[in-house]
Amino acid sequence: MASPTDTAEGAPRGQERPVAEEHRRGDETREAVIRGRGLTVGFGGPPVLENLDIDVWRGEILGVVGGSGTGKSVLLRTIIGLNRRQAGRVEIFDQDLDTLTPAARRRIGQRWGVLFQQGALFSSLTVLQNVAVPIREHLRLSDTLSDDLARLKIELVGLPAEAATKYPSELSGGMIKRAALARALALDPDIVFLDEPTAGLDPIGAANFDLLIRQLRDTLGLTVFMVTHDLDSLVTMTDRIVVLGNRKVLVDGTFRELRDVDHPWIQEYFNGIRASHYDLDKMETA
Numbered sequence: 001m002a003s004p005t006d007t008a009e010g011a012p013r014g015q016e017r018p019v020a021e022e023h024r025r026g027d028e029t030r031e032a033v034i035r036g037r038g039l040t041v042g043f044g045g046p047p048v049l050e051n052l053d054i055d056v057w058r059g060e061i062l063g064v065v066g067g068s069g070t071g072k073s074v075l076l077r078t079i080i081g082l083n084r085r086q087a088g089r090v091e092i093f094d095q096d097l098d099t100l101t102p103a104a105r106r107r108i109g110q111r112w113g114v115l116f117q118q119g120a121l122f123s124s125l126t127v128l129q130n131v132a133v134p135i136r137e138h139l140r141l142s143d144t145l146s147d148d149l150a151r152l153k154i155e156l157v158g159l160p161a162e163a164a165t166k167y168p169s170e171l172s173g174g175m176i177k178r179a180a181l182a183r184a185l186a187l188d189p190d191i192v193f194l195d196e197p198t199a200g201l202d203p204i205g206a207a208n209f210d211l212l213i214r215q216l217r218d219t220l221g222l223t224v225f226m227v228t229h230d231l232d233s234l235v236t237m238t239d240r241i242v243v244l245g246n247r248k249v250l251v252d253g254t255f256r257e258l259r260d261v262d263h264p265w266i267q268e269y270f271n272g273i274r275a276s277h278y279d280l281d282k283m284e285t286a
């Protein structure tokens with residue numbers, strides 16, 4: 001686990017250690033599928049992210065947390081190239097995104113899928129048509145085969161077959177998330193980015209969605225980058241959590257490790273009223 005780089009007052013504390021090096025020391029076998037270095041992103045005012053380093057390891061479920069407005073979604077969007085960087089580089093599968101030809105960039109873009117916060121489905125298309133969009137865009141398949149593949153993805157995320165002909169407005173919140181996930185998985189990606197996947201779901205729907213993500217990670221070997229505020233998801237799903245604050249990664253570690261980090265926001269988040277009832281010892285032996 002890295003130590004927090006900032007004190008409560010915001011002053012630097014101790015040495016800043018790149019997360020990657022920490023993990024290399026801990027586990028030589030880990031492979032970074034995403035490597036962000038020196039990322040600085042802003043929108044005209046003070047930067048939202050500044051000189052931020054991050055690694056995401058193959059096959060892990062990484063939770064990204066931080067106070068509101070700390071730049072979690074900005075970081076996600078920056079990694080996938082939707083936000084411009086003022087500085088820094090992003091490597092995915094060891095390829096620097098800035099150096100790729102448009103064709104290579106397009107190819108690598110097929111290796112990740114994204115579930116945006118509100119699902120971002122096309123309202124004028126059915127679920128089947130939505131899921132088929134990336135398939136038709138990237139794969140040279142007949143319409144029938146594209147639809148068959150889309151149906152498989154719809155089944156994979158646990159939606160009933162009849163959901164395929166429904167429009168987003170006819171779906172519940174949980175179904176919209178699943179449909180959006182089916183679309184994110186359409187091209188068999190290696191990485192999925194999830195932006196608050198359980199927001200707006202009831203506790204049972206959220207728990208089921210968490211379970212689905214874990215099952216998909218276990219069966220498909222996905223790497224999952226998940227921005228979330230959901231403590232249940234963090235406790236039950238993540239292998240590692242990255243905490244954003246002061247425009248960078250303050251610290252990373254497991255839920256248990258983060259409980260011991262001496263930083264006011266982290267203490268309040270991981271040991272506060274809502275988090276204190278998680279008995280990790282009991283959960284691990286259950």
Ligand SMILES: Nc1ncnc2c1ncn2[C@@H]1O[C@H](COP(=O)(O)OP(=O)(O)OP(=O)(O)O)[C@@H](O)[C@H]1O
Pocket residue numbers: 043048066067068069070071072073074075
């Ligand atoms: N396209 C944009 N133009 C201008 N400002 C932006 C843009 N995108 C994000 N921001 C600003 O960047 C900051 C970080 O936004 P971001 O959505 O990443 O926060 P977050 O950590 O995901 O917050 P929350 O937990 O509330 O969703 C905010 O102040 C936001 O207003």
